[in-house]
Amino acid sequence: NAGVTQTPKFRVLKTGQSMTLLCAQDMNHEYMYWYRQDPGMGLRLIHYSVGEGTTAKGEVPDGYNVSRLKKQNFLLGLESAAPSQTSVYFCASSSYGSGRAKNIQYFGAGTRLSVL
Amino acid sequence: AQKITQTQPGMFVQEKEAVTLDCTYDTSDQSYGLFWYKQPSSGEMIFLIYQGSYDEQNATEGRYSLNFQKARKSANLVISASQLGDSAMYFCAMREYGGTSYGKLTFGQGTILTVHP
Numbered sequence: 165n166a167g168v169t170q171t172p173k174f175r176v177l178k179t180g181q182s183m184t185l186l187c188a189q190d191m192n193h194e195y196m197y198w199y200r201q202d203p204g205m206g207l208r209l210i211h212y213s214v215g216e217g218t219t220a221k222g223e224v225p226d227g228y229n230v231s232r233l234k235k236q237n238f239l240l241g242l243e244s245a246a247p248s249q250t251s252v253y254f255c256a257s258s259s260y261g262s263g264r265a266k267n268i269q270y271f272g273a274g275t276r277l278s279v280l
Numbered sequence: 281a282q283k284i285t286q287t288q289p290g291m292f293v294q295e296k297e298a299v300t301l302d303c304t305y306d307t308s309d310q311s312y313g314l315f316w317y318k319q320p321s322s323g324e325m326i327f328l329i330y331q332g333s334y335d336e337q338n339a340t341e342g343r344y345s346l347n348f349q350k351a352r353k354s355a356n357l358v359i360s361a362s363q364l365g366d367s368a369m370y371f372c373a374m375r376e377y378g379g380t381s382y383g384k385l386t387f388g389q390g391t392i393l394t395v396h397p
Contacts, residue, residue: 195383206284206371206387207325214383222384254325260383264330264339267313267375269385271325 167191170255170272177245177279185240185275187255195258196238197269198230200251207254213238245279252276283307284372284388291393293362301357301391303372313375314355315385316346320368331355367395
């Protein structure tokens, strides 16, 4: 009953450090997404993937990179963290097509990241 | 221009009463989906309800219903018989299928709902 699992749940980085956030889903979904949530701004799309081996930029991609080497995993990397990247990061996955079941995006529990 | 607008930063409701959370959207696509998610203080995003643009009937999921008015481009969430556990942030979101959208969700800024006993 795992759904979408994100690791880690919390992380504190110093400016300039790098890290990778891992997202894993067990629902065989084609589509996976990374969002960030900042106070008063809702969720904004960072990068997304429509299938294994494919990635694309979302609304706020600068400073992030992603990879999807396996269908079930979607990694978000910060090469040189900046204080502006302090945020809560959510991974989501979905199927694609018509109807309710194929359109629901399921979210992980989030990663709270602080960059000092 | 904002694609999803939630004009109510905060709403209050008495326990057991109904409440409506407003959402308007903007799209030129004919095919799209509208969603509501709940985010309690614990932080997770919980799916509540989905409405497809071609669905003729308003969606319902238990105590949640979506008042879909296509011509007005509105997708208001109605919560009936509010409970204390409904206190949370609520997000309206839209999934578009045209062009290069690739089905990504666009979120509104959210409405904080507080249920009073």
